[in-house]
Amino acid sequence: MPKPKKPPRWYFSLRSPYSWFAYLDLTERYPDVADGMDWIPFWEPDAVTQRMLDEADVELPIVAMSRAKNFYILQDLSRISKARSLKMTVPIDKDPNWEVSHLAYLAAQEEGHGRRFIELTYRARWQEGRDITRPETMGEIAVELGLPAERLANASDDPGLRKRGLDCLVQSYQDGLFGVPFFIYGREKFWGADRLTPFVAAFRGQPLEEVEKGWQHHDELPRFSAPGGDTGHAGGCG
Template identity: 40%
Template structure:
């Protein structure tokens, strides 16, 4: 597992690299795993920020800050496509996705835990985000359960009380700031990686984001329009877009 350098400040362009992730999105999970394998510097250097759908706990902050969260329910056809697409890409990475079923999900609980953890320590916050992502998509755990969040915090070397971060007015204020950043950067889905002022959305744009981060020549267009995973052992031929 890559250890972050000075996140967001040490890439070769001299410009910050910001990585918007979501605990809800399978594409966010796949982008992390793919970057860890193919572009570890991009993942290690990036400053992590959380893209999450505000729930009941964040109602006051959303209203006061006039936040318009850019998320709409997907169609049944898109949902069925994503099930196939994620399974294909995950298989190419040697992963098997789990598909938890949530009823009336409140994403504030795990997301604000990550927001608070990143505020306290970028390295431990990153570990919490990774563990919660793996818990949801690889271990089939219910990360909306505070007990699960507390277990992830322990594994990340953090206070399990982070599971109750949603109850802290200061953390909710930080969550409001995080959502304002989402709005300011025009983030409409994940993964979204912003290098300097240039945004790159979707798993298939990872090669371009990595090149921009390292100030390298962009890859051939077929490497990112055809597939982000062209090596035979990564299941070449699949194409993934962002999914928030």
């Protein structure tokens, strides 16, 4: 497969449990792929960022999640976490501002700690039950990273980071994102945690069967399962 003109990339959300599952597999199973692509955050914008998106004539594909789907995802997360022997919490997000954590990621990235920030933030949200929409939580993670607490706690107040965040969301729109995790290799797009192996195959130029040899014990994500991804806002479990 020819090398794409644009770098391979994946869109992740710190809100999304399916992005967390994909993150675990990327970093633990396919570190060469994780190291060879762009990491781009995606989130539901607050009122300030939404005005900026409106001015740019960008409409993100964010839809309200039905009650039935919300309950389904709770069951799905229970199945997947048990199959992977993960102790998982599912927090309830009340009026969350996702700029707080996602712009904090961009700040940590500028300091050379982007990947470690993601690790700590996913752990805080999905295993420790901490509220990653609170600036105080971002300050605590900053200290763990050896950074001044205010560097991450106040990230959403930084105009420069706001502009970088806007650029990420505009790029997601231009790339045709409609849910996370979302992987792109050239013109090929892959949505969902269970589409990671086809993406890895495209990235490496390997037959899919070779990539899947070490995947089959993940029975909770069979090759032709329904996509393990998020297509909209789901409160505490999307």
